[in-house]
Amino acid sequence: MAIFIQIIVYASLILYIAASVLYFAGYRSEKNGMLKAASAIAIVGCIINFLALIIRTILSGRLPLSSGYEFILSFAFLTSLLYLIFEWKNKAKNAGGIVMIIAALLILAVIIIAGGQLDEVSPLMPALKSPWLTVHVLTAALAYASFALAAGLAIIQIRKIKQGNTAQDSKIYRVVAIGFMLLSFSIILGAIWAEQAWGAYWTWDPKEVWALVTWIIYAIYLHLHRRKTWRGARACWMVIAGFIIVLFTFFGVNFLFSGMHSYADSIDPLFHMNEQFL
Amino acid sequence: MVAAKEIYRIISSMKTGLCLLVLIGLVSAVGSMVFPGGFFNTFVFKLLLLLLLLNMMLCTINRVVFFKKSNFFKRKIGKGLIRQIGVLLLHSGIVLILIGGVVYSFYGQSEQIEILSGETTNLAYAMVMDKPISLKLNDFKIETNHDGTPSQYYSDLSVIEGGKTQRKQVISVNHPLKYKHIKAYQDSYGYAVRSRAVTNTDNGQEQLLYEGESLTIPGSKRTVKIYRYFPDFDPTKGMAQNSMKQGDARVVYSVYENKKLLGVGAAKFGSKIEIDDHKYVVFDGVEPFTVLKVKSDPGLIFVLIGSLMFMLGVSMALIYMPARKKQNQLQQNTAVV
Structure with missing residues (x-):
C-alpha cells in the first residue's frame, strides 16, 4: 500500500506538471488541440489526486482532513477541481497553466512533508475528535482552493489589462466572493468548535490571527471592487497578495509558530507541559 | 453643528472602517510575530477593536435609515433585495460578535x-x-x-x-x-507525587508535591524538584515521552544546590535515591489531578447569534451576486451611502 499511494501521488504531480506545460504551450501557440489535451490531462490528474484521497480515507477510516499533508492533498485536489469547473463553465483555458502549477507545487509539498509516510495512520488527538473537524477543515480547504483559482486568474488578467482588457474582472470577483464566504464559514465554525474544545472561541493564536489577516484582505478587496479605480491591475495584485497570505497562513504558521493549531508534532497542544523545570 | 456632522460622517464612513480593518490586520500580524502572547490584551489593540465596533454600528444604522427612507424594503423580493438584506445581516452579525467580545472583557471570567x-x-x-x-x-x-x-x-x-x-x-x-x-x-x-525525605534512621513525613514543586532535604542544602511523572517511561525519548499507558512508571526529578542544577534522574516508586550523604528521597506513588x-461568559449568546447572522448574511450577499450591469445600477442608487 505504501508504494501504491506513493506512485499515485507522484503520478498526480507529473500529470499536473504536464497539464501545466501543455496549457502554457497551447495558449502561446494558440493551438486548440494542445489545449484540449491539457484539459484531458488535468482531468486525469484531478481524478488520480482524488484517488489518493480515497486511499487515505480507506487507510485511516476518516476523511483526509486531519493532518497537515492530508489537508494539502485535499487543497490540491479542490484547486484543480474548481479550476476544471471554471474552465467548463466559462470555456476559458488561459489560467490553466498557472493553476496547474499551483496544484503541482502543493503535491510537491505533500511529497516533501510526508513522502515516506503517506500510508501511515496515527490516531487523532482528543481535541480533534469532533464532528466540527470535517466542516471546519473542509470549508477552509475549499476557500483556499477558490483563492488559488482567483490568484491564477488574476495573474493572467494583469497581462491582459496591459492590453486594455478587463473582461475577466467580474469572474475573479465572483471566485473571490465564494472563497470569502467559505473562509468566513471556516472561521466561524472553527470558533464554535474552539469554544467547545478549548473553552474560548478566539484566542489570537497565530493561525487565527493570520486567518483574520486573510479575511481582512479579501474583505477589503470586496469593498473596494465597487469602485472603478480599484478594478483592474490593483485589484488583481490584491487577489495575488491575498493568496500569498493564504499560503503563509497555512505553511508559515504551521511550521514557524507554535500555537493551538500546531499539529505537526505528536505532542498534544492541549496538554503541553512546562519545560522550564529542567 | 457642522463640525459634529462632519465628525459623525468620518466615524461612520466605510473608508474609516476599511482603514481600521487594515490597521487591525497589520497590527495583529506584526504583533503576533514580535510580541507573542499578551499583545492582544493591550489597550491600543482593544481600542482599535472598539473603534471598529463603533464604525460598523453607525455604518449599519446609516444603511438601515437610508433603505427605510428609500422604501427599499417594500420592493419586490428579488436578488437585489436578498443581497442587500444579506449585507445588512452580515454587518450586524459582526457588530454583535464584537459586542459579545466587549461584554466578555467586562463581565466574563x-x-x-x-x-x-x-x-x-x-x-x-x-x-x-x-x-x-x-x-x-x-x-x-x-x-x-x-x-x-x-x-x-x-x-x-x-x-x-x-x-x-x-x-x-x-x-x-x-x-x-x-x-x-x-x-x-x-x-x-x-500528577501530584507522594514524596518523603528519609535517612537511615528516619522514615520521613509524606508530602504531596505537584509537578514543579520542590522537596527540601533536612540537614542538606540540596532540594529535589519534581519535574514530571511518566506512567510509561522510555529512556531513549528523553523529555519527549508520549506514552500514557501504564508501564515502567518513573518520576523525573532534578536536584539543586543553591539554585544550581546538579543532576536529573528518573526514579522508580519505592526506591531510595541518595541526594546527599546518607540523605535520601523516596517517591511512594502519585495522585492524579484534573x-x-x-x-x-454572558457575551457568548451575542457572539453565537452574531455568528449565525454573519454566516447567513454572507451567503445571502454573495450567492445572489447580481449581474454586473444591475450591480452598477444598484451602486448608483446606494452611492449616497
Whole structure:
C-alpha cells in the first residue's frame, strides 16, 4: 500500500506538471488541440489526486482532513477541481497553466512533508475528535482552493489589462466572493468548535490571527471592487497578495509558530507541559 | 453643528472602517510575530477593536435609515433585495460578535482550576459568583490508543450547590459541562507525587508535591524538584515521552544546590535515591489531578447569534451576486451611502 499511494501521488504531480506545460504551450501557440489535451490531462490528474484521497480515507477510516499533508492533498485536489469547473463553465483555458502549477507545487509539498509516510495512520488527538473537524477543515480547504483559482486568474488578467482588457474582472470577483464566504464559514465554525474544545472561541493564536489577516484582505478587496479605480491591475495584485497570505497562513504558521493549531508534532497542544523545570 | 456632522460622517464612513480593518490586520500580524502572547490584551489593540465596533454600528444604522427612507424594503423580493438584506445581516452579525467580545472583557471570567481525585473545589474562590458552586472530582481517567498516546481524558465530576449534588457528569475534551452560567472544560491534567525525605534512621513525613514543586532535604542544602511523572517511561525519548499507558512508571526529578542544577534522574516508586550523604528521597506513588477551565461568559449568546447572522448574511450577499450591469445600477442608487 505504501508504494501504491506513493506512485499515485507522484503520478498526480507529473500529470499536473504536464497539464501545466501543455496549457502554457497551447495558449502561446494558440493551438486548440494542445489545449484540449491539457484539459484531458488535468482531468486525469484531478481524478488520480482524488484517488489518493480515497486511499487515505480507506487507510485511516476518516476523511483526509486531519493532518497537515492530508489537508494539502485535499487543497490540491479542490484547486484543480474548481479550476476544471471554471474552465467548463466559462470555456476559458488561459489560467490553466498557472493553476496547474499551483496544484503541482502543493503535491510537491505533500511529497516533501510526508513522502515516506503517506500510508501511515496515527490516531487523532482528543481535541480533534469532533464532528466540527470535517466542516471546519473542509470549508477552509475549499476557500483556499477558490483563492488559488482567483490568484491564477488574476495573474493572467494583469497581462491582459496591459492590453486594455478587463473582461475577466467580474469572474475573479465572483471566485473571490465564494472563497470569502467559505473562509468566513471556516472561521466561524472553527470558533464554535474552539469554544467547545478549548473553552474560548478566539484566542489570537497565530493561525487565527493570520486567518483574520486573510479575511481582512479579501474583505477589503470586496469593498473596494465597487469602485472603478480599484478594478483592474490593483485589484488583481490584491487577489495575488491575498493568496500569498493564504499560503503563509497555512505553511508559515504551521511550521514557524507554535500555537493551538500546531499539529505537526505528536505532542498534544492541549496538554503541553512546562519545560522550564529542567 | 457642522463640525459634529462632519465628525459623525468620518466615524461612520466605510473608508474609516476599511482603514481600521487594515490597521487591525497589520497590527495583529506584526504583533503576533514580535510580541507573542499578551499583545492582544493591550489597550491600543482593544481600542482599535472598539473603534471598529463603533464604525460598523453607525455604518449599519446609516444603511438601515437610508433603505427605510428609500422604501427599499417594500420592493419586490428579488436578488437585489436578498443581497442587500444579506449585507445588512452580515454587518450586524459582526457588530454583535464584537459586542459579545466587549461584554466578555467586562463581565466574563475564565479560570484554570486543579482538583485532586476525590477532592472538592469551591469555584467561588476562583471566580465571582452569587451562590457558591463547588466541583468534586470523583475520578480522572486517561484512555490511551494502542501506541500509548492519549485518546481521551475523562473527569468524572459532581456539581455541588447549596450542599447538595445537583448534577453528575463525565466531561472530556470537546464535551464540556454546562451548569447555569458556568461551563467547565477538560483543559489539562497532572500528577501530584507522594514524596518523603528519609535517612537511615528516619522514615520521613509524606508530602504531596505537584509537578514543579520542590522537596527540601533536612540537614542538606540540596532540594529535589519534581519535574514530571511518566506512567510509561522510555529512556531513549528523553523529555519527549508520549506514552500514557501504564508501564515502567518513573518520576523525573532534578536536584539543586543553591539554585544550581546538579543532576536529573528518573526514579522508580519505592526506591531510595541518595541526594546527599546518607540523605535520601523516596517517591511512594502519585495522585492524579484534573485541570479544568471554568468559564462564565454572558457575551457568548451575542457572539453565537452574531455568528449565525454573519454566516447567513454572507451567503445571502454573495450567492445572489447580481449581474454586473444591475450591480452598477444598484451602486448608483446606494452611492449616497
